[in-house]
Amino acid sequence: IFAKVEMAPRDPILGLNEGFAADTRAEKVNLGVGVYYDDNGKIPLLAAVRQAEKARLEAAPARGYQPIEGPAAYNAAVQNLLFGAGHDLIAAGKVVTAEALGGTGALKIGADFLKQLNPDATVYISDPSWENHRALFQNAGFKVENYPYYDAATRGVDFAAMKASLLGLPAGAIVVLHACCHNPTGADLSESQWGDVVEACRERGLVPFLDIAYQGFADGIEPDAVAVRLFGNSGLQFFVSSSFSKSFSLYGERVGALSIITDGKDESARVLSQLKRVIRTNYSNPPIHGGAIVAAVLNSPELRKMWEDELAGMRDRIREMRSSLVDKLAAEGATQDFSFVTAQRGMFSYTGLTVAQVDALRDDYGIYAVSTGRICLAALNTRNIDYVAKAIAAVTRA
Ligand code: LMR
Numbered sequence: 055i056f057a058k059v060e061m062a063p064r065d066p067i068l069g070l071n072e073g074f075a076a077d078t079r080a081e082k083v084n085l086g087v088g089v090y091y092d093d094n095g096k097i098p099l100l101a102a103v104r105q106a107e108k109a110r111l112e113a114a115p116a117r118g119y120q121p122i123e124g125p126a127a128y129n130a131a132v133q134n135l136l137f138g139a140g141h142d143l144i145a146a147g148k149v150v151t152a153e154a155l156g157g158t159g160a161l162k163i164g165a166d167f168l169k170q171l172n173p174d175a176t177v178y179i180s181d182p183s184w185e186n187h188r189a190l191f192q193n194a195g196f197k198v199e200n201y202p203y204y205d206a207a208t209r210g211v212d213f214a215a216m217k218a219s220l221l222g223l224p225a226g227a228i229v230v231l232h233a234c235c236h237n238p239t240g241a242d243l244s245e246s247q248w249g250d251v252v253e254a255c256r257e258r259g260l261v262p263f264l265d266i267a268y269q270g271f272a273d274g275i276e277p278d279a280v281a282v283r284l285f286g287n288s289g290l291q292f293f294v295s296s297s298f299s300k301s302f303s304l305y306g307e308r309v310g311a312l313s314i315i316t317d318g319k320d321e322s323a324r325v326l327s328q329l330k331r332v333i334r335t336n337y338s339n340p341p342i343h344g345g346a347i348v349a350a351v352l353n354s355p356e357l358r359k360m361w362e363d364e365l366a367g368m369r370d371r372i373r374e375m376r377s378s379l380v381d382k383l384a385a386e387g388a389t390q391d392f393s394f395v396t397a398q399r400g401m402f403s404y405t406g407l408t409v410a411q412v413d414a415l416r417d418d419y420g421i422y423a424v425s426t427g428r429i430c431l432a433a434l435n436t437r438n439i440d441y442v443a444k445a446i447a448a449v450t451r452a
Pocket residue numbers: 067068086087088089184186237267
């Protein structure tokens with residue numbers, strides 16, 4: 055059966071973890087995967103999460119099957135976070151939400167559902183985009199193309215090119231948009247540019263699919279939802295995949311959600327019925343633990359406040375690492391100006407390091423980055439930042 059199976063390449067992001075784990079150098083640093091580590095180099099277990107877990111352990115609930123779309127308390131909490139509690143869309147029954155296996159799982163059930171609705175549509179992703187977007191939509195059976203996004207010369211968004219491209223797409227084209235903290239570039243649209251994107255989607259009859267995996271890592275929970283809210287107020291129908299992997303530090307629990315915005319209650323009921331079939335035939339229903347913890351935190355004013363403070367702490371520490379890295383690179387005599395790192399948003403910096411420089415970082419220093427030059431600032435800490443700055447300065451000088 056397997057004689058003709060070829061060796062697949064390692065995943066461009068998660069594959070780095072495998073190489074990193076096998077590396078025996080004590081000074082190694084993993085700047086590859088988008089994971090937040092604290093200043094001790096540990097993935098934090100948030101205090102709000104710990105409290106919710108303790109209460110759950112004491113309550114010792116039974117472990118029956120969940121509803122196919124996940125529990126109502128969780129799905130309502132997701133909607134409130136995305137649109138703001140009491141938003142008209144929610145009150146009007148226009149938001150269908152299903153718990154999903156992380157942001158990736160949400161994208162996948164959305165892609166599978168879209169394939170049933172519009173099998174011949176092409177999916178457009180930003181150039182560049184998260185490494186998994188293309189493969190995920192291709193595996194769901196779609197053709198995937200790019201729309202222009204990043205301008206290496208300005209290290210910002212080439213918005214004129216992006217907008218012109220969107221305005222040239224055929225009706226029904228699916229457009230994947232990073233709602234905040236663009237992965238991998240850290241270059242986001244302004245509010246007014248988002249307004250133009252909404253209008254382009256309306257004018258061309260596009261299907262917007264917003265991906266929001268880093269809400270709270272740029273400016274805060276509310277400001278980071280600006281794109282979702284603008285679409286929410288537009289009267290358009292659209293998809294949103296969201297994730298609590300980073301914002302709750304619950305990576306391995308796989309807690310995310312797919313929300314679909316419809317034109318009303320009747321449409322919502324029909325959409326949910328089909329979405330449930332997609333979920334049932336993939337994994338039946340979501341696991342209990344992660345979603346229960348997130349719902350308990352978001353639905354308790356006290357725990358929610360605690361979580362928001364902890365999230366702000368993560369956001370602030372990443373910002374400190376950004377400016378500290380820029381200073382240290384300059385002090386190490388880097389030949390390049392790295393001040394753009396402080397302007398980028400979220401966990402990542404698109405450094406402009408070449409494949410050869412990324413290889414040299416790994417081979418000579420045990421520092422792992424994505425081959426595109428993306429590094430995760432959230433893996434820097436006061437102990438490893440000098441070493442990393444020295445190494446980056448050295449490989450860019452070579
Ligand atoms: C990343 O981009 O590193 C994260 O979103 C983790 C992942 O699943 O790739």
